[in-house]
Amino acid sequence: MRLRRFVYVFIFGVVATSMSVSAASGHSQLVSSDPVDGSVLSAPPTQVVLTFNEALLKEAVDVAIANGAGEAVSGAVATAVGAIVTIPWPADLPPDNYSVSYRIVSDDGHPITGSIGFAYTSASTSPSVITPEATPEVMPEVPPTSEPAPGFPIGLVGLILALAATITVIILARRTRR
Helix, strand or coil: CHHHHHHHHHHHHHHHHHHHHHHCCCCCCEEEEECCCCCEECCCCCEEEEEECCCECHHHCEEEEECCCCCEEECCCCEEECCEEEEECCCCCCCEEEEEEEEEEECCCCEEEEEEEEEECCCCCCCCCCCHHHCCCCCCCCCCCCCCCCCCCHHHHHHHHHHHHHHHHHHHHHHHHC
8 A cells, every 4th residue: 555655756756747848848949930931022121020939038028120131120029929920021121132130038947039121123123032141131040058057946836846845744644544
């Protein structure tokens, strides 16, 4: 009987720990954008939408818009709702190649940077294809590191909760035997 309780408590602790660690193992990634990276539009967009695979910290979303010469051309403020970032497109920007650089922080605290590029033309100009060299990088790339992000690791929280549950079950089991 005592061995059975120990096995149940052990299995519960392992499951609780593995669930908490797996929730923090991934990082946010850009899954789609509108307009699509590298596209050539016939008219300017009204907004740029970036969709990520995880929810973001809405107060830690930063974007910059640059023209084909690499000059910052707008101070547009992005809004984040869940995993979607929306950037209003300034109506006064002339036809050109543009890049939208972003720096976001996912819910797990990891910063992610990147950019997308697209162009739009007026009816009198012919579209050109954007090459990776034509999309300037406005924000500096942060090299990936193997160091954990600052903050309290969620895996440690799961481990503490699993240990607390295990100790609680053991104490309650001993009290019921008396």
